[in-house]
Amino acid sequence: MKITAYLAVAAVAQAATVPRHQRLHADRRDVAPVVETVTETLYQTVVWVDSNGKPVSTETKDLSTSPSATTPISVAASPTNYKKQPVNDSGTIKSSQSSSEMPSPLSTSVPPTEASRMSTQDAPQSTNDAASSQNTGKGQTAGNSASSDGMGICYDMIDSQPQCKDPATISSEFSFLKSQGYTMVRIYDIGCPVNDFTAAAAQHGLTSMVGINSIANLQGDLNKLIGMMGGNWASVDTVYIGNEQVNTGQASADQVAAAVSTAKGILSGAGFGANVITVDTFNVMMNDPTICSTSDYCGTNIHAFFDPNTNAPNAGAFVLNAYNKVAATNxxxxIVITETGWPYHGNANGQAVPSPENQNSALDSIRGSGVPTGSLYFFQAYNTGYKQPGYLGVEQYFGIYDH
Incomplete structure (x- = not known):
């Protein structure tokens, strides 16, 4: 998720009084750099937008009083326990927020949109031959990597201060993520030095997904990304053009498809010859094939937690159902699921209850659903305490490895 806040996966043309539940994305253009050096950019202001992309509030950070981040190192992997806590160089466990620092409870009375109510009872069986044949990482014993055929993880380049992570921190965290069986890593937008991210990915044998969140300044943003990369695309498997632009009402499906087509030509001229796609929510993509018509594959965000009828053990059935429906439409x-996860703290959403145990259960359910693990990016590696709590107070607590 970029610098991200994603409040829901479901949006459909219903009565105007029914809010959309999308993740709110703090766009890089809305985050003003306060201090900039060669390696990092500090951020002070975040503008939060509603479902139509209109500003609704502004959050200002006091950078001088923010806590310092610690750097994790690699620890032994466990295939079903996602809670390995990275430690810093002094051997201290990387700290999470204490319960006294958690956001106060938010109302859970906001009704979900109809698209988020896809019943898991209608989901196909998770053992279809084509998908299950690729899930060779299941059933491993403790001590093995999390998956023998790899999977993806979403990664935030901003730390708790908040500022861009330095290359040493990124490399250390990537070493840990590689030890957990991940082979693909996704970041969001161009607010931090993307080349630090791709260099660390190459160092640890990971493929990377980079891109721009908005298509409003397509040429300028691509020029910035290309300048950061300096022609070194070795670890980059995918460049995405726009993250949830249609779901948030910032662009039409036709505009996004046209932007992807234009970006392909620009990126090709800069020496990039791999995948160029857009990313949007599953409900948007299963309703209109135009969105990813020019993409090399369909990148879709699927979050079972935002369906109040889905509990953690059934997260995999929900995700597979949505995955198959996107495939049928297109x-x-x-299809690649570019985000899927479950929060471990916050308020309940009907049957969807955040807790460490439920996060483990949901992630295991998704891994065993039949969706090829090579087509999954879990959201996300580490917590994002710098974000606003968001809908149900869960936005900061999708981190898998630092609690």
Whole structure:
């Protein structure tokens, strides 16, 4: 999720009084750099937008009083326990927020949109032959990597101060993530030095997904990304053009498809010859094939937690159902789930209850659902305490490895 806050996966044209539950994304253009050096950018202001992309509030950070981040190192992997806590160089466990620092409870009375109510009872069986044959990482014994055929993880380049993580921190965290069986890493936007991220990915044998969140300044943003990369695209498997632009009402499906097509030509001229896609929520993509018609594959965000009828053990069935529906709409084009996860803290959303145990259960359910693990990016590696709590107070607590 970029610098992200994603309040829901579901949006559909219903009565105007029914809010959309999308993740709120703090766009890089809305985050003003306060101090900039060669390696990092400090951020002070975040503008939060509603479902139509209109500003609704502004959050200002006091950078001088923010806590310092610690740097994790690699620890032994466990295939079903996602709670390995990274430690810093002094051997101290990387700290999470204490319960006294947690956001106060938010109302859970906001009704979900109809698209988020896809019943898991309608989901296909998770053992279809084509998908299950690729899930060779299941059933491993303790001590093995999390998956023998790899999977993806979403990664935030901003730490708790908040500022861009330095190359040493990124490399250390990537070493840990590689030890957990991940082979793909996704970041969000161009507010931090993307080349630090891709260099660390190459160092640890990971493929990377980079891109721009908005298409409003397509040429300028691509020029910035290309300048950061300096022609070194070795670890980059995918460049995404726009994250949830249609779901948030910032662009139409036609505009996004046209932007992807334009970006392909620009990126090709800069020496990039791999995948160029857009990313949007599953409900948007299963309703309109135009969105990813020019993409090399369909990148879709699917979060079972935001369906109040889905509990943690059934998260995998929900995700597989949505995955299959996106595939059906898009004529069998390859589908990659670019975000899927479960928070471990916050308020309940009907049957969807955040807790460490439920986060483990949901992630295991998704891994065993039948969706090829090579087509999954889990959201996300570490917590994002710098964000606003968001809907149900869960936005800061999707981190898998630092609590």
């Amino acid at each position: 004529g069998g084009k390859r």
